[in-house]
Amino acid sequence: MAAGSGRIVRYLLFAIITIAILYFVSTSSIPSYAQPLAEQAAGKFSWDKTSPQANNEKSQAEYDAIADAFSSKPSQAPNNVPSTQPLASLTPNITPLTPSELSPPAPGERVNATFITLARNSDIWEIARSIRQVEDRFNRNYNYDWVFLNDKPFDDTFKKVTTSLVSGKTHYGEIPVEHWSFPSWIDQKKAEAVREDMRRRKIIYGDSISYRHMCRFESGFFFRHPLLQNFEYYWRVEPSVELFCDVHYDPFRYMKDNNKKYSFVLSLYEYVETIPTLWDSAKKFIKAHPEHIAKDNSMPFLSDDGGETYNKCHFWSNFEIGNLDWLRSQAYLDFFETLDKDGGFFYERWGDAPVHSIAAGLLLNRDEIHFFNDIAYYHIPFTHCPTGEDVRLKLRCHCNPNDNFDWKGYSCTSRFFDLNKIAKPEGWMDQV
Numbered sequence: 001m002a003a004g005s006g007r008i009v010r011y012l013l014f015a016i017i018t019i020a021i022l023y024f025v026s027t028s029s030i031p032s033y034a035q036p037l038a039e040q041a042a043g044k045f046s047w048d049k050t051s052p053q054a055n056n057e058k059s060q061a062e063y064d065a066i067a068d069a070f071s072s073k074p075s076q077a078p079n080n081v082p083s084t085q086p087l088a089s090l091t092p093n094i095t096p097l098t099p100s101e102l103s104p105p106a107p108g109e110r111v112n113a114t115f116i117t118l119a120r121n122s123d124i125w126e127i128a129r130s131i132r133q134v135e136d137r138f139n140r141n142y143n144y145d146w147v148f149l150n151d152k153p154f155d156d157t158f159k160k161v162t163t164s165l166v167s168g169k170t171h172y173g174e175i176p177v178e179h180w181s182f183p184s185w186i187d188q189k190k191a192e193a194v195r196e197d198m199r200r201r202k203i204i205y206g207d208s209i210s211y212r213h214m215c216r217f218e219s220g221f222f223f224r225h226p227l228l229q230n231f232e233y234y235w236r237v238e239p240s241v242e243l244f245c246d247v248h249y250d251p252f253r254y255m256k257d258n259n260k261k262y263s264f265v266l267s268l269y270e271y272v273e274t275i276p277t278l279w280d281s282a283k284k285f286i287k288a289h290p291e292h293i294a295k296d297n298s299m300p301f302l303s304d305d306g307g308e309t310y311n312k313c314h315f316w317s318n319f320e321i322g323n324l325d326w327l328r329s330q331a332y333l334d335f336f337e338t339l340d341k342d343g344g345f346f347y348e349r350w351g352d353a354p355v356h357s358i359a360a361g362l363l364l365n366r367d368e369i370h371f372f373n374d375i376a377y378y379h380i381p382f383t384h385c386p387t388g389e390d391v392r393l394k395l396r397c398h399c400n401p402n403d404n405f406d407w408k409g410y411s412c413t414s415r416f417f418d419l420n421k422i423a424k425p426e427g428w429m430d431q432v
Contacts, residue, residue, distance in 0.1 A: 106141040111252035113233035114171075115139070115146040116222065118214065121155045124162075126239030131165045134237055138247035143168045144235075147227050151180045151213070171227045179221040180213045182346065191346040198349065203273050206349055216345040218317070218352035220336040223327040232256070235321045244376035244385060244399035245392065251321055251372065261323040262360040263370040264315035265377045265384040266405060267412040272312060274349040277342070279310035282358050285338040292331035298361040298369065301412070301419050313412035314357035318379045321372070331363045366420055371413065373425060387425040407431045 115134065119127045131146070145168040148154060154172045163170045182188065198206025205211040228234065233252050255263065286293060286307070304311050326332060336355070344350045360369055374391060376399050377384045384406060385399035386392050392401065406413045407428050417424050 104141070105143060106250070108250070108253070110142065110144065111233055111250065111256050112231055113144055113235070113252040114168075114228070114231045115144060115237050116149070116228065116234045117146065117237050117239075118149050118218065118222065119158075119239060120150060121152070121158050123239045124158050127237075128161055128165060130237050130239055130241045131162060133241065133243045135165060135167055137243040137245065138251075140167050142250060144252070145169045145171060147171045147173065147225075147231075147234075149173050149175055149222065149225060149227070151175045173225055173227040175217060175221075175225070179217055179224075183340065185341065186343055186346050191343075194347055194349075198273075201273070203349065204271070206274075212345050212349060215350060215352045215355075216340070219345070219350075219355040220340060223324050228324060231324055233321065234324055236317065236319065238318045238379060240380070241318070242378040244378065244383075245374065245395035245397035247375060248395060251375065255321060255323065255370070258370070259368060260370040261326045261364050261368040262315075262356070263321045263372055264317075265319050265372050265375055266316040266379075266382050267313060267357075267416060268316060268382070268405075268410055269312040269412065270314050270351065270354045274351060275310075275312075275344070275354055276348060278339070278344055278348070278350055278354060278358070281339045281342045281344060282310070282362070283307070284342075285335050286362065288338065289331070289334050292334060293362055294365045294368075296365040296367070298364070298366050298419060301415055302358060302361045310358075312354075313415060314354040315360070316379070316382070317351075317353040317356045319375075319377050320356065326364070329363075332359055335359050335363065369416075371416060371422075387428050387431065389427065391425075401427075401431065404431050 117127060117130075146162070146166045148158075148162060148170065150172075151174070153174055159170070159172060182191070195207045195209070222228070223234070233255055235251070251263075254260070299307055301313055302310060336359075339345075339350070339355060373386050373388075374395060375384075376386055376392075376395070376397050378399070382405045383399060383403040385401050385404040386395070386397060387401070387404060387406060389401075391397075392399070405411050407424075408431075414424070416422075
């Protein structure tokens with residue numbers, strides 16, 4: 001009995017001591033654990049027992065330290081930042097690099113050329129993606145300028161983001177009202193009726209006024225903008241495009257040295273419902289200006305019957321590298337004026353792609369038009385992925401060759417090769 005009572009007493013003493021230890025531990029200072037930076041900056045710690053004022057002071061100190069860490073000038077964290085918060089490892093000092101530090105510039109003289117983009121302020125993140133594609137695959141080594149045009153003023157966000165991404169200089173311009181509006185000879189009621197009819201027939205962009213202004217501007221006015229007057233060549237870049245391969249040389253230099261005036265990577269048939277009378281206007285121009293038609297033109301690319309009808313083949317102009325002096329020539333200006341006076345940009349829905357293509361096919365000699373097989377390109381929904389495994393491996397391409405559109409039935413690229421008696425690259429039959 002006495003032995004049992006002794007055991008009970010020992011158990012009670014052990015329990016009391018255990019409770020005392022747990023109480024001591026629970027009332028001791030609790031170690032700090034790193035919370036997400038957003039919570040720290042807001043002063044929201046789930047276990048914090050300090051006063052609101054002290055909490056705010058600590059949060060402000062930590063916020064200032066984070067801001068200092070991201071500044072371009074190195075700075076030390078304030079003394080009152082808790083030692084348990086490893087700010088330096090989380091937010092290292094960042095010093096902006098110059099283009100030459102990103103990648104060594106390519107040797108050789110630069111051509112008088114620029115990238116050109118038509119964009120709205122709302123396109124900023126889509127065009128940012130395109131710029132990174134172009135810069136990473138090519139321009140970081142060449143540092144060509146970039147011209148941005150908009151029918152409205154560009155905002156500060158657009159300018160800051162694009163300037164930070166481009167290795168050359170950036171230029172921002174607003175499109176003159178007369179280049180982005182209905183010309184005086186357009187019957188507004190007739191144009192409205194056309195848009196309504198196309199809306200009912202569900203023709204893509206058929207009811208859009210702004211799309212028509214864009215197509216007319218790209219067809220006849222972008223090269224007249226003051227910002228482009230001093231350039232000789234342009235490379236058109238649109239929002240949300242991809243370059244899949246390294247561009248291992250200067251396409252501008254290639255164009256200039258080889259007397260190329262226009263180039264493409266994708267070609268296809270135009271949507272017939274958007275251009276029912278475009279070829280009629282083109283034939284009117286041919287009759288009125290025979291002096292402008294090139295002797296070795298590409299009429300067989302455009303027509304299967306010697307020019308009587310248009311087969312709808314065109315170069316897809318959302319990618320093009322071209323000569324601005326050609327577009328500013330009297331031949332091209334006369335061509336555009338003939339089309340513009342006929343009103344098809346508004347009475348139908350003429351796109352700039354068939355307009356550029358018909359002009360190139362009629363006004364340029366065949367050897368002045370170039371196909372860039374080695375510039376891999378994507379614009380929804382079509383892909384140009386270079387034909388030939390050796391080319392793709394050498395250029396570090398990441399496109400799927402099965403997606404290549406070049407040799408599909410709806411592509412006109414095979415026709416271009418046949419017309420110019422160019423041997424098709426090895427492996428093209430595997431992609432038909």
